[in-house]
Amino acid sequence: MANNTNGNNGLNANALRASLEQIAAANGIRRWDLGAACSTDISVQVDRGEAKQMKGAQRSSITVRVWNDEGLVGVTSTSDLTATGLERALSGAKEASAFGNPDDIPAFSPLATAPLAELDQPIHPPQGILRLLETLKEAESDLLSRHAAISTVPYNGLAERISERLYLNSDGACRQQQLSTASLYLYARAEQTGRKPRSAGAVRLAYGANDLDIGGCISEAAERTISHLNYEPINTGRYSCVFSPEAFLDLVGAFSNLFNARAVLDGVSLSNRNSIGETVAVPFLDIHDNGLHPANIGASAFDGEGTPTKRLALLEGGVLRHFLHSEATARAFGVSPTGHAGLGAKVSVGPDWFEIGATPGSGGGQSGLDRFKAAEPIVWIDSLSALHAGVKASQGSFSLPFDGWLIRNGEPRSIEAATVAGDIRQVLKAIIGFEGDAKVTPDGLCPMVWVEGLSITGEA
CATH class of the missing domain: 3.30.2290.10 (PmbA/TldD superfamily)
Known part of the structure; x- marks a missing residue:
């Protein structure tokens, strides 16, 4: 072994x-x-x-x-x-x-x-x-x-x-x-x-x-790097956006308090004790935490309290199914620990490795992508910056600089400088589809994610 x-x-x-x-x-x-x-x-x-x-x-x-x-x-x-x-x-x-x-x-x-x-x-x-x-x-x-x-x-x-x-x-x-x-x-x-x-x-x-x-x-x-050489400014407005797997995983990770039982008990989560079973996203979105995935380099077989790591459904069909638990939070909720505890002066709770994609049998919202064959401009968000400063995790809002491209008639051109702003709860309900195979990244597994109507602010 x-x-x-x-x-x-x-x-x-x-x-x-x-x-x-x-x-x-x-x-x-x-x-x-x-x-x-x-x-x-x-x-x-x-x-x-x-x-x-x-x-x-x-x-x-x-x-x-x-x-x-x-x-x-x-x-x-x-x-x-x-x-x-x-x-x-x-x-x-x-x-x-x-x-x-x-x-x-x-x-x-x-x-x-x-x-x-x-x-x-x-x-x-x-x-x-x-x-x-x-x-x-x-x-x-x-x-x-x-x-x-x-x-x-x-x-x-x-x-x-x-x-x-x-x-x-x-x-x-x-x-x-x-x-x-x-x-x-x-x-x-x-x-x-x-x-x-x-x-x-x-x-x-x-x-x-x-x-x-x-x-x-x-x-x-x-x-x-080369793809960003030919850049131009972008006009401020609302755009349909496509997130790279890395960018969308970063965004979900920044608001992981949505699934964190410790944050719920401490009153700093977007969820509450009665949120399990609520619809919080589009009906074709699944999010699992799977620290045991074979592609997860650095996977741990157990958490800080010795609880075995396992694959846990967080969202299924857009419905909140489970929280991440330590022993203490699981006892408070009357459930079993999930293997997400970190041992310290105060036991912490945190995610391991996300799997994000379409609910099996749902079609994945792919039909919603047809509109992007039209000439309307699309923003491709490749990477997000300043997550430590631009995210208000307990409120759900974010305003983040990003690197990416503006796509017109299928032709991409790098964006000189811009920020994307919104609310994670609205983002999860504004997803209109996925594109491509799920990509393995250091933080998880995710395809490209299409989101409708996000606010983009260009450089003044």
Whole structure:
């Protein structure tokens, strides 16, 4: 089994458990758990054929929770997995439990010992920093040669990581997973006399650097950059838009509080406790969270509480079917945890990897695309920017700069500068169809998405 859940390599989960049990018994601690994430990272960046940055790092993050005799919980964090470090962490958590919040007491996930799915995740040995450097130099040189206007590749990076995750608790849970990943990012900048600089990029992920589609990343970055050279301003108005898979996944991810049970309980979600079963989108839209998808590089077999990861229907036929849950939120809603918890001082909840597409048998709204054979202008939104600043997640509104093209009579021309604004709830009900096969991206799986009547503001 390529995905190690038994601790045969790297950290020894069984030895760690034995040490924790011994320390806990000596300190009168009967109930505890531990979540750990450790990694070894190597990365390089280049600038015009020379090394710009070469980094290697070993990182570890360990969270320990202890329940006292009154049932209150104390939490500590450490990076020390030695016996001394663990004793200090357990003792600190025990002392902190006296100040635990009696209104928010987490418990062990009832699924922390349930069987896990087997993931086909081959472990690739690292190539080493010098090999990465030479590979990235060659990629940069190739990208610079694709067009005379491409002057620099200001943002780039090639990285390898070997990581390991653990979850242990005093009720017998013992989870462990090892993973190797590699990533490549190329972002080119093109300059022409008397014209504004134009930029675009591409990214690739794989289990090892040898498996990265370097040629595809270079070609995509070059093609996207070159396609923006011939630009013109756009008039402010309302347009029918087509979102690239990456752009639509970014938009849905920015408003994932719609599906987040923790956000619902905290009063910062677009949904409420009674929203399950409501129609929130067009009747041919499905959204699933599927961290186990084979194309999800970096998939986790379990979440921060040891709950198995699974495919979960969020929207089916436009109807809200499930929320993302941790143990605590699932208990509050009277359901089972869904495998979306992050362990920390306060347990968080978040999505893994979205699958977005047409409801089976619905036709996918494709008939709605016929109108775009007419001469009306269409805006193709390729990538969104400033998601951290332009999204009001708890209100549903957004105003985001984007890169894209204005299409007239089937001919695309890059847009000089513009923003797209709207409300995610209106967007989900204004989808009129999908186009093309679903594309695998780092954030999920999605086709191109057509949306009617969005507000586009051109540069003044």
